[in-house]
Amino acid sequence: MLKTVSGSRIENLWDVSHADALSESDKLLYRSNLLGSDKRVTNYGGGNTSAKVMETDPLTGAQVEVLWVKGSGGDIGTMDKAGFSTLYMDKLTALKALYRGVAFEDEMVAYLPHCTFDLNPRAASIDTPLHAYVPKKHVDHVHPDAIIAIAAASNSQDLTRQIFGDSIGWLPWKKPGYELGLWLEDYCLKNPDAKGVVLESHGLFCWDDDAETCYATTLGTINQAIAWFEEQTAAIPAFGGKRHPTLPAAERRRIAAALMPAIRGMISADSHKVGHFDDQDTVLEFVGAADMPRLAALGTSCPDHFLRTKIRPLVVDFDPAAPDIDATLAGLAAMVDAYRADYTAYYQRCRHDDSPAIRDPNAVVYLVPGVGMITFAKDKATARISGEFYVNAI
Ligand SMILES: [Zn+2]
Numbered sequence: 001m002l003k004t005v006s007g008s009r010i011e012n013l014w015d016v017s018h019a020d021a022l023s024e025s026d027k028l029l030y031r032s033n034l035l036g037s038d039k040r041v042t043n044y045g046g047g048n049t050s051a052k053v054m055e056t057d058p059l060t061g062a063q064v065e066v067l068w069v070k071g072s073g074g075d076i077g078t079m080d081k082a083g084f085s086t087l088y089m090d091k092l093t094a095l096k097a098l099y100r101g102v103a104f105e106d107e108m109v110a111y112l113p114h115c116t117f118d119l120n121p122r123a124a125s126i127d128t129p130l131h132a133y134v135p136k137k138h139v140d141h142v143h144p145d146a147i148i149a150i151a152a153a154s155n156s157q158d159l160t161r162q163i164f165g166d167s168i169g170w171l172p173w174k175k176p177g178y179e180l181g182l183w184l185e186d187y188c189l190k191n192p193d194a195k196g197v198v199l200e201s202h203g204l205f206c207w208d209d210d211a212e213t214c215y216a217t218t219l220g221t222i223n224q225a226i227a228w229f230e231e232q233t234a235a236i237p238a239f240g241g242k243r244h245p246t247l248p249a250a251e252r253r254r255i256a257a258a259l260m261p262a263i264r265g266m267i268s269a270d271s272h273k274v275g276h277f278d279d280q281d282t283v284l285e286f287v288g289a290a291d292m293p294r295l296a297a298l299g300t301s302c303p304d305h306f307l308r309t310k311i312r313p314l315v316v317d318f319d320p321a322a323p324d325i326d327a328t329l330a331g332l333a334a335m336v337d338a339y340r341a342d343y344t345a346y347y348q349r350c351r352h353d354d355s356p357a358i359r360d361p362n363a364v365v366y367l368v369p370g371v372g373m374i375t376f377a378k379d380k381a382t383a384r385i386s387g388e389f390y391v392n393a394i
Pocket residue numbers: 046047141142143202203
């Protein structure tokens with residue numbers, strides 16, 4: 001299911017005859033896997049989905065309302081049923097009486113295991129209150145590329161209103177946790193007609209009492225943002241327009257094959273690395289664009305992205321109009337050294353007394369004009385996922 005649908009709009013893949021035969025919890029899994037199958041809807045591991053379902057209590061035999069919500073870890077696109085935590089809604093509601101205010105919100109995490117339904121071993125995530133307190137049966141939370149572009153803009157509140165009117169609200173940045181759950185509940189109660197909310201610098205929440213409508217609302221909201229961006233940018237070339245020619249596919253692979261072992265040798269002193277090469281159209285458009293060096297140096301806008309990609313990539317000095325791979329290889333060690341020095345300075349500048357030790361200071365993402373993107377990590381899957389995150393960032 002790890003595919004990127006071509007075309008600019010996200011396709012509605014809901015199959016009514018399939019979905020209608022499913023239990024409510026299986027339907028939630030179906031919806032989650034559909035949403036996560038397109039990386040433009042949410043990045044790998046990002047976002048979570050939930051449903052409030054009536055279940056039979058194993059102790060009393062009574063019907064009780066249970067929150068099914070993606071548990072800690074996992075990815076909505078590839079998860080299975082075991083990836084959901086299950087919690088009694090009445091116990092989650094009772095937690096409100098224990099809440100001592102935002103300064104103490106982190107202590108609420110320890111109460112969540114006490115709300116577990118049916119001895120489910122999947123740990124509840126810190127996002128659980130964000131789903132529990134929205135007074136709707138179904139809630140989707142995702143990090144769509146088009147919504148992050150709005151949410152991370154300095155005027156994100158104005159943009160949200162301009163694009164969505166009253167149908168989708170806006171909340172300022174708040175660390176995911178208990179307080180944000182109460183904010184979402186408060187927003188829903190005060191705006192009963194709203195279908196969702198953009199969270200500043202974070203992503204999107206949509207809700208409904210019907211599972212299919214919730215899914216359709218999430219896709220519709222993302223597609224509305226995509227359409228708005230297309231309208232705004234129709235006359236503007238992306239990333240400042242094309243500067244470098246794109247080499248033919250076989251030539252791109254030849255250059256990548258020359259660079260990858262050389263880079264790998266320079267960055268593997270402390271741990272071995274595996275590389276992944278990506279030359280999809282989105283990547284080629286970006287690495288060949290006039291503004292690429294400036295935009296790459298700005299860094300990614302979303303913390304979820306730069307945890308995987310580091311704050312910025314290394315732009316390899318290579319001119320596809322006059323390819324000289326020997327010259328590029330000869331200059332590579334200095335580029336890799338300069339990146340390490342820059343990253344170390346960034347760490348020193350931003351560290352706090354309680355910060356963890358500096359991580360591997362080597363670049364994860366290497367952009368090569370006319371050729372594509374190379375990512376390195378401890379194994380192939382992690383290298384590929386880091387590349388997917390940089391595509392989200394692009
Ligand atoms: Zn999120």
